[in-house]
Amino acid sequence: MQLTVLRKGIRIFVAGLALQRHARTLLALCLCVTPALAGVLPDDRTDALYHRYQGGGITIQGPSVLIQKKITDNFALNYNFYQDYITSASIDVKLSASPYKEKRTQHSGGFQYLHGKSTYSAGIISGSEPDYKANTSYYSVSQDMFGDLTTVSLGYRRGWDNVYRDIKDVATGRLENDPTFHQQADHRGYSLALSQILTRNAILNLNYEAITDQGYLGSPYRKIRYSDPTVPGKGFTLADQIYPGTRTSSAASGTLKYFLPYRAAVSGQYRYFRDTWGIVGHTVELGYTQPALGHWIFDGSVRFYRQNAASFYSDLFPRANYSNFMARDRELAAFHSLTLGVGASYEFHVPSAPWINKSSLNIHYSRMIIDYSDFRNALYAGQDGFTAGNEPLYQLNASILQAFVSIWF
Amino acid sequence: MADLQEIIGRGLRSSANPVKSCAKRMTSARMVLVAVGVGLLLGGCSPIQPWVKPYEREHFADPIMSFNRDPVSDTYLEHVLESREGARGATGGIGGGCGCN
Numbered sequence: 001m002q003l004t005v006l007r008k009g010i011r012i013f014v015a016g017l018a019l020q021r022h023a024r025t026l027l028a029l030c031l032c033v034t035p036a037l038a039g040v041l042p043d044d045r046t047d048a049l050y051h052r053y054q055g056g057g058i059t060i061q062g063p064s065v066l067i068q069k070k071i072t073d074n075f076a077l078n079y080n081f082y083q084d085y086i087t088s089a090s091i092d093v094k095l096s097a098s099p100y101k102e103k104r105t106q107h108s109g110g111f112q113y114l115h116g117k118s119t120y121s122a123g124i125i126s127g128s129e130p131d132y133k134a135n136t137s138y139y140s141v142s143q144d145m146f147g148d149l150t151t152v153s154l155g156y157r158r159g160w161d162n163v164y165r166d167i168k169d170v171a172t173g174r175l176e177n178d179p180t181f182h183q184q185a186d187h188r189g190y191s192l193a194l195s196q197i198l199t200r201n202a203i204l205n206l207n208y209e210a211i212t213d214q215g216y217l218g219s220p221y222r223k224i225r226y227s228d229p230t231v232p233g234k235g236f237t238l239a240d241q242i243y244p245g246t247r248t249s250s251a252a253s254g255t256l257k258y259f260l261p262y263r264a265a266v267s268g269q270y271r272y273f274r275d276t277w278g279i280v281g282h283t284v285e286l287g288y289t290q291p292a293l294g295h296w297i298f299d300g301s302v303r304f305y306r307q308n309a310a311s312f313y314s315d316l317f318p319r320a321n322y323s324n325f326m327a328r329d330r331e332l333a334a335f336h337s338l339t340l341g342v343g344a345s346y347e348f349h350v351p352s353a354p355w356i357n358k359s360s361l362n363i364h365y366s367r368m369i370i371d372y373s374d375f376r377n378a379l380y381a382g383q384d385g386f387t388a389g390n391e392p393l394y395q396l397n398a399s400i401l402q403a404f405v406s407i408w409f
Numbered sequence: 410m411a412d413l414q415e416i417i418g419r420g421l422r423s424s425a426n427p428v429k430s431c432a433k434r435m436t437s438a439r440m441v442l443v444a445v446g447v448g449l450l451l452g453g454c455s456p457i458q459p460w461v462k463p464y465e466r467e468h469f470a471d472p473i474m475s476f477n478r479d480p481v482s483d484t485y486l487e488h489v490l491e492s493r494e495g496a497r498g499a500t501g502g503i504g505g506g507c508g509c510n
Contacts, residue, residue: 049485197466210498310495362482364486366486
């Protein structure tokens with residue numbers, strides 16, 4: 001009898017322990033699982049990145065450092081220092097200017113304030129290069145709703161740019177701002193975003209953004225070319241570009257991310273773009289993320305982009321002063337591009353620095369190939385039997401390398 | 410004559426019945442509309458129940474499900490692409506002006 005009572009007691013005790021374990025697990029999940037959307041401030045972290053772009057005769061490299069830090073439970077600050085060291089001998093430079101080297105520095109800082117289910121953000125971005133000064137301010141508010149399954153964000157940004165043109169000083173041979181050239185450009189952007197948890201494995205992001213620009217929107221260095229039979233060999237003459245003074249664009253995108261049963265993630269994105277210059281662009285991107293071997297995370301992505309030409313773009317205009325607006329910027333040409341990306345991230349701990357929660361070493365490499373449909377390599381004109389308008393189409397092959405270390409503290 | 414009376418009677422009966430049935434139908438329709446309206450109003454007052462419970466969202470806390478896992482890298486790549494394409498915007502990021510090399 002006593003033995004039976006003892007057995008019953010043990011069973012109740014063990015059941016109690018099991019319940020406690022279950023409750024503890026639930027409690028831990030409730031504490032650890034935080035929605036990955038608004039309503040949560042970003043982690044305290046620092047990233048130090050080295051970037052290098054090489055392609056089309058241009059090499060751009062430099063550092064970027066990001067610091068994100070929560071000051072209180074509901075207030076966080078962020079700061080980013082970014083630099084480009086540019087060595088350019090691109091096809092545009094070879095055609096109408098001289099190879100150059102320059103440095104661009106950008107500082108950006110902002111804050112995020114969390115109040116209940118709302119997150120308020122604001123910040124400024126200031127970029128400076130010898131012939132371009134740009135300042136941007138941005139504001140946004142996000143609201144969690146429907147049991148934190150949905151996050152709606154509204155954003156606004158305003159930019160003020162000062163555009164200069166560098167010329168070579170005859171006496172010193174150094175590049176200096178042309179005192180007769182100073183233009184300005186204003187930009188405004190309005191964005192609306194929706195994040196929606198669809199199932200316990202799927203999340204959807206929808207974004208819409210309208211941007212308006214006013215002012216000097218072209219490049220003071222790039223030129224158009226028009227047919228000129230009086231020029232022997234080449235058969236064309238260069239002239240200044242004439243851009244419209246305004247531009248308005250709309251872009252809408254949807255991104256779906258899905259958690260696979262064996263701890264991996266797959267994502268798909270589509271973006272539709274159109275503007276008042278007649279450009280319509282389509283972007284499709286697929287991504288895959290696979291953790292492996294305990295400390296590693298591997299990424300792979302493929303991105304396809306396609307656009308038609310702006311209404312005032314031409315590779316070779318028929319004559320001088322052909323129309324009110326004329327441009328030959330490659331970014332306004334018809335083309336399609338393919339970008340393949342791979343990345344690896346190794347997570348590690350530093351025992352000698354207990355204040356560091358987590359660290360990772362990361363390397364990302366992307367290969368971008370742009371095939372232009374109506375932008376020709378004008379450097380061939382007058383060579384090997386090529387005449388203006390019959391040169392081979394231009395293709396850009398570029399490699400993009402990023403190596404960075406991240407520290408969470 | 411009797412046939413005629415019967416026919417008239419049938420006609421009167423048949424002409425009375427559609428009015429009654431029509432009124433009944435309208436009453437039923439009104440009741441349905443009122444019921445739907447009240448239901449919608451009550452539904453609007455009650456909070457929408459999340460169909461994915463907080464304890465079922467552990468996958469969204471996994472870094473691999475983040476849309477912005479490496480912000481410094483994402484911002485850089487976005488800038489590289491934007492300065493070479495005509496399209497811009499709707500990426501969720503905010504970049505500064507130019508650097509259009």
